[in-house]
Amino acid sequence: MAKKAKKIDIRSDGREFDELREIKIQAGVLDQADGSARVDWGITMKRIAVSEKTYNKVESLREQFYIIPRGKGGKKYLVDVPAKLLDKIGDEFGDYEVVGEHFKGNVAIVAVHGPREPIPRHVADPYRAVLRFRYTMAPFSVPERKRPAPGRREIEISKVSREALQGVVFANEYPMTAIDIFAELLSADAGTRVTAITAASVALADAGIPMKDLVAAVAVGRAYGHLVADLTKFEEDAPDAVDFPMAVVPRTEEITLAQMDGRIAKKDLDELVELGIKKAKEISALQRQALKEKYQRVVENEQ
Amino acid sequence: MTDEKDANAQQDVQRWLVTPGEVITEERVKLGPGVYVQDGKVIAKVLGLAELRNGMARVVPLEGNYVPKQGDTVVGIVVDVKIPGYDVDINSPYKAFLPRDQVREPLEYGDVIVATVRFVDEVKNSVIENARKLEGGELIYIASPRVPRVIGKNASMITNIKNLTGSRVIVGANGRIWIKGGYSDIARDAIYKIEREAHTHGLTDRIAEYIKDRISESESNGEEGKEN
Structure with a gap:
C-alpha cells in the first residue's frame, strides 16, 4: 500500500515535473565492436560550502529534496545540491559558495557484435538471427559495492531489454547467426534499464543492423504526489513512489517494455503512458542526432 | 560551398x-x-x-557485416583443408566452400585467395569458384557496405587509384582489399580515406588530388634523401 506522502510543489532535484534529466548520446565509441554507443543520463550536482548552522538545517531539507551532506571540508561544511534545485531554493543555504560540480546519473556503454557465428552453435535458428542481451552493472556503479555476479535482477533486465528490442530488428535477414548486445552500466542512479535500451538501439543502428525504428526508453511514475518523468533514485524511494519504465517504438507508438512498481489509479496510469510516449519521442530525436553527428564529425575533420 | x-x-x-x-x-x-x-x-x-x-x-x-551474394568477387582466407575442397573465411558470419576442382594448384591453410560467389543457399552458406591465389602484398579491411564507393561509378575510383599509384589492387565485395606494388602505402591510405568519407560528395576528385599530393610529397622527400 502506498503510504501518505506530503505533496511538494518543487521537484526534489529542481526539474519541471515532466522534464527529463540531461541526456548525452554518442555513437561509435568502441573500436572492437561492430556497433557501440555511450549514454550519459543524469543531473548536474553542485557542491557548495555552507556554515555549520545551515548544515544542521540541511537535515530537514533532505526529506523532500535530493540533497547529500558531505561532511566538513576545511573550515566549511559541504553539501551536494542539484544545480537546478540550487537555482530555485538557493536562499535556504544562506551565504553559500560553490566549490565544485559533478555528474550524478546513469552511464551506459553498449557494444553490439554481429551478426556473427552463434556460439554455442545449437542456439542457431535457420529462420532468423538470435538476439542476445547481457546487462551488467559495474561493482562501483552504486554507493554500496554491487556484487559483480549476475543475479536475479540482471537476468530479468537482460530478458526484458532483449524483448524490448526483438520486435524491431529484421532478424530474418540473418539466418543462423547471433546478434550479441552487451550493456555495461558504469554509473547508476535509477532508470538503468531504460538507459541501456536507449543506448542499445543506437548501437544496433551503428552496427548497420536493419530495424523498423530506434527504440527509445524512459521511466515515468509518481513521486511526492506528482506524476513525473524520468525518476531519480531519490524519487524512486519516495513513500508514494510509482516507477514505470517503458520502451516505445516512437513512430508507431507501440510499447515494447512495460513494468511497474507501486499502486496507481487507472486515470493516472493512462496519463503516465501518454507522458512516456511523449518523452520517448524526445529521446528518439537525440538518438538520431547522435548517429548523424558521428558522420558529420568526419566531414568536418577531413575537409 | x-x-x-x-x-x-x-x-x-x-x-x-x-x-x-x-x-x-x-x-x-x-x-x-x-x-x-x-x-x-x-x-x-x-x-x-x-x-x-x-x-x-x-x-x-554505411555499416554492417557482409552477406554473400551470387556473382560477388570476394577476397578470402583458407581456414580448413578438406578432401573435397576448402573452407574459406570471407569476413562474414557465413562460411564459404571452395571445391577442389576450382583451383589450379593445391592451397594451404592461411592462403589468401580471390574468388567469385557461385551459389548462396537458404541459410546463406556459399560455394565459391574460379579461385586465384594472391601472393605477397598487403591485406586491408574496410566496412563492406562502403566497397561500392572504393570502386566508384563504372570503376572510376579504383581505376584512378591503380593508375596513379601503379599498385595492383583487388577489391573484394566483402570488405577485404589486397594491394601490391607501386605506392602501396599511398593506395592504402587513400582507400581508408574513402572509407571514412564514404557518405560525402565529390569524392573521386578529392581522392585523385590526395594521391597526387602524397606522391609528389614522397618524391620530393626521396630527392632530398639522395642529396644527403
Missing part, C-alpha cells in the same frame, strides 16, 4: 543521411534495398544514405 562541390552535388542524385525508422517518402515508389513499407510510407530500415532515383527509393547502408 564552392562551385566545384555544387557541380558535383548536381551530378549525383540527391542523397541524405537517414537512421532506421525515418520516413523517406509517402509517395508510391519502387522499393529498393534498405527500406520497408508501413501505412503507405516508405521507411528506412538501416543507417545510411537515402536515395530517390528513377521512381525507386533505397538506402545505401
Whole structure:
C-alpha cells in the first residue's frame, strides 16, 4: 500500500515535473565492436560550502529534496545540491559558495557484435538471427559495492531489454547467426534499464543492423504526489513512489517494455503512458542526432 | 560551398543521411534495398544514405557485416583443408566452400585467395569458384557496405587509384582489399580515406588530388634523401 506522502510543489532535484534529466548520446565509441554507443543520463550536482548552522538545517531539507551532506571540508561544511534545485531554493543555504560540480546519473556503454557465428552453435535458428542481451552493472556503479555476479535482477533486465528490442530488428535477414548486445552500466542512479535500451538501439543502428525504428526508453511514475518523468533514485524511494519504465517504438507508438512498481489509479496510469510516449519521442530525436553527428564529425575533420 | 562541390552535388542524385525508422517518402515508389513499407510510407530500415532515383527509393547502408551474394568477387582466407575442397573465411558470419576442382594448384591453410560467389543457399552458406591465389602484398579491411564507393561509378575510383599509384589492387565485395606494388602505402591510405568519407560528395576528385599530393610529397622527400 502506498503510504501518505506530503505533496511538494518543487521537484526534489529542481526539474519541471515532466522534464527529463540531461541526456548525452554518442555513437561509435568502441573500436572492437561492430556497433557501440555511450549514454550519459543524469543531473548536474553542485557542491557548495555552507556554515555549520545551515548544515544542521540541511537535515530537514533532505526529506523532500535530493540533497547529500558531505561532511566538513576545511573550515566549511559541504553539501551536494542539484544545480537546478540550487537555482530555485538557493536562499535556504544562506551565504553559500560553490566549490565544485559533478555528474550524478546513469552511464551506459553498449557494444553490439554481429551478426556473427552463434556460439554455442545449437542456439542457431535457420529462420532468423538470435538476439542476445547481457546487462551488467559495474561493482562501483552504486554507493554500496554491487556484487559483480549476475543475479536475479540482471537476468530479468537482460530478458526484458532483449524483448524490448526483438520486435524491431529484421532478424530474418540473418539466418543462423547471433546478434550479441552487451550493456555495461558504469554509473547508476535509477532508470538503468531504460538507459541501456536507449543506448542499445543506437548501437544496433551503428552496427548497420536493419530495424523498423530506434527504440527509445524512459521511466515515468509518481513521486511526492506528482506524476513525473524520468525518476531519480531519490524519487524512486519516495513513500508514494510509482516507477514505470517503458520502451516505445516512437513512430508507431507501440510499447515494447512495460513494468511497474507501486499502486496507481487507472486515470493516472493512462496519463503516465501518454507522458512516456511523449518523452520517448524526445529521446528518439537525440538518438538520431547522435548517429548523424558521428558522420558529420568526419566531414568536418577531413575537409 | 564552392562551385566545384555544387557541380558535383548536381551530378549525383540527391542523397541524405537517414537512421532506421525515418520516413523517406509517402509517395508510391519502387522499393529498393534498405527500406520497408508501413501505412503507405516508405521507411528506412538501416543507417545510411537515402536515395530517390528513377521512381525507386533505397538506402545505401554505411555499416554492417557482409552477406554473400551470387556473382560477388570476394577476397578470402583458407581456414580448413578438406578432401573435397576448402573452407574459406570471407569476413562474414557465413562460411564459404571452395571445391577442389576450382583451383589450379593445391592451397594451404592461411592462403589468401580471390574468388567469385557461385551459389548462396537458404541459410546463406556459399560455394565459391574460379579461385586465384594472391601472393605477397598487403591485406586491408574496410566496412563492406562502403566497397561500392572504393570502386566508384563504372570503376572510376579504383581505376584512378591503380593508375596513379601503379599498385595492383583487388577489391573484394566483402570488405577485404589486397594491394601490391607501386605506392602501396599511398593506395592504402587513400582507400581508408574513402572509407571514412564514404557518405560525402565529390569524392573521386578529392581522392585523385590526395594521391597526387602524397606522391609528389614522397618524391620530393626521396630527392632530398639522395642529396644527403
